[in-house]
Amino acid sequence: MPKGHHYGRTQTRAYTTEYHRIHANVFKPLLTTPLGSYSISSEFLSDNHRKLILKENENGVRYVIFTINEKPHQIALKRDNRSASNKLYITCPYCHKQRQSLYAIKYAYGCRQCIGLHYASQSERPNERLMRRIRKLRKELWGYDWPDVNNMFEQVAYWPKPKWMRWKTFEQKRNKITELEKQYWPMAVAQMDTMFGKHFISEHQN
Numbered sequence: 001m002p003k004g005h006h007y008g009r010t011q012t013r014a015y016t017t018e019y020h021r022i023h024a025n026v027f028k029p030l031l032t033t034p035l036g037s038y039s040i041s042s043e044f045l046s047d048n049h050r051k052l053i054l055k056e057n058e059n060g061v062r063y064v065i066f067t068i069n070e071k072p073h074q075i076a077l078k079r080d081n082r083s084a085s086n087k088l089y090i091t092c093p094y095c096h097k098q099r100q101s102l103y104a105i106k107y108a109y110g111c112r113q114c115i116g117l118h119y120a121s122q123s124e125r126p127n128e129r130l131m132r133r134i135r136k137l138r139k140e141l142w143g144y145d146w147p148d149v150n151n152m153f154e155q156v157a158y159w160p161k162p163k164w165m166r167w168k169t170f171e172q173k174r175n176k177i178t179e180l181e182k183q184y185w186p187m188a189v190a191q192m193d194t195m196f197g198k199h200f201i202s203e204h205q206n
């Protein structure tokens with residue numbers, strides 16, 4: 001593998017490519033224009049992501065306010081006076097760090113890092129949660145070493161009773177897992193549909 005190449009899943013990268021990015025340079029004209037209402041001309045942005053109000057604080061720092069989903073999103077326009085280029089940075093409404101660009105997501109503007117964190121915490125879909133629960137209950141009954149303990153394509157109906165367990169207890173626990181497995185599959189198939197399309201599913205059933 002050549003150096004500098006990264007394979008596998010990188011949450012941040014995977015998500016940010018889906019969103020429109022606005023670069024700090026977009027705001028450059030606003031450093032010298034009169035304060036007031038403006039609109040970014042971009043066909044990729046929603047109305048809420050386009051309309052802004054330009055203001056200035058008592059220290060002479062200019063900032064813009066977007067009203068997205070009825071909430072204000074404040075982005076400061078900051079020149080880096082340390083460098084000769086006078087590069088313009090915009091601050092992320094969430095972490096307030098200076099960024100070269102921000103991403104437009106459905107109800108916000110945010111930097112790559114904040115969006116990455118946001119989606120990392122939300123990316124576990126209900127069927128994934130259910131799968132985790134099923135695997136956990138299976139391990140409680142059959143142990144971590146059981147060959148198919150993580151295999152969702154194997155169902156537990158015929159798995160053996162652990163020697164030390166009473167039949168009644170075992171059946172209760174196993175039936176609970178079977179019940180969850182029944183809930184799991186329609187959810188998993190629905191998700192595969194949205195990820196790969198119906199075509200993928202029917203192809204694999206044949």
Ligand SMILES: [Zn+2]
Pocket residue numbers: 092093094095096097110111112113114115
């Ligand atoms: Zn941020």
